[in-house]
């Protein structure tokens with residue numbers, strides 16, 4: 001993408017013009033959440049100004065308009081991730097709820113002697129729900145190991161599949177700490193070869209690369225709207241029809257039923273079986289608008305722009321004496337984790353903030369990675385489509401200054 005094209009994109013994000021103290025904001029905490037373009041902000045206002053009404057239950061005009069707008073957004077999500085049918089798209093609060101929905105369903109069908117597989121680089125939201133499912137069902141949890149560089153051991157994965165009764169695998173596409181892009185296509189094929197289902201945590205992949213769930217052939221795919229320019233509180237669970245139909249629903253309530261008597265309830269067809277209660281209507285509609293925004297730029301263009309920035313950031317940060325980079329897999333996306341030898345990551349983050357540079361520090365909700373690396377945390381810069389080489393230069397300059405302040 002040209003500088004002019006990026007500038008045009010930046011103009012859609014007024015918050016990027018903000019000053020932090022006397023410094024321009026350099027926003028590099030996109031792995032936590034992205035900023036929102038005007039079209040998304042306007043969509044929320046527009047919804048409340050013009051069509052606010054509950055969905056799927058009214059005969060009146062506004063209810064029909066809001067239902068149509070929400071179902072139109074569902075179609076956009078379906079097209080965006082190349083799902084076969086709209087009824088495979090469940091609106092949730094985000095990746096965490098999407099994973100909990102499947103883990104909760106699984107907790108009712110797993111038993112003693114069954115195995116759940118996750119990887120060594122999972123976010124807590126792809127660890128804890130499975131621990132809870134194992135606790136409830138008596139199943140065991142096995143973990144795919146990784147190398148110090150942040151590459152999963154696929155041979156060890158196949159051994160786990162071969163030697164255990166694995167019912168479900170749940171792995172991240174892209175690590176939010178190490179940036180590793182995992183070979184999920186191969187991992188999906190292997191899971192299926194050994195008769196297991198597989199869920200892909202797409203929280204850190206969906207904003208950065210084209211996604212095709214049909215080509216991947218994953219059974220479930222989870223992601224969050226707020227990491228891809230949509231509001232917080234909206235996300236997606238994709239599932240194959242036969243898988244979603246086979247699992248018991250996650251929550252009970254209005255909208256998810258077919259018929260209710262005190263003796264027995266029958267469930268609504270997909271996707272409503274998994275959407276109990278009044279949904280985040282304006283969030284779903286705004287997610288549809290965020291998808292329009294992404295499609296207009298093009299996921300291939302976003303992917304190559306961010307790859308260029310990642311390469312530039314890696315080479316520039318490497319120039320700094322004492323720089324330690326965590327995650328050096330050949331395929332990386334989005335996240336760049338580092339420390340300076342002798343400095344605590346929280347101090348680095350605070351001093352960068354004093355210079356207008358927003359990054360995240362700590363364990364990034366992935367404590368097992370920190371334990372494995374033997375560190376308390378990292379500083380992490382993470383990218384979005386509106387970032388520029390200038391942002392990276394500011395990060396590098398501020399890191400050098402912080403280093404001088406901390407270590408002399």
Ligand code: 7TS
Pocket residue numbers: 031032033093094095096097123125126172174175176177201203204224360364365
């Ligand atoms: N999975 C991965 C890989 C993530 O990076 C995150 C959030 C989640 C799941 C949970 O997403 P949520 O939207 O349901 O909260 N990751 C981060 C992060 O890296 N910094 O803040 C949140």
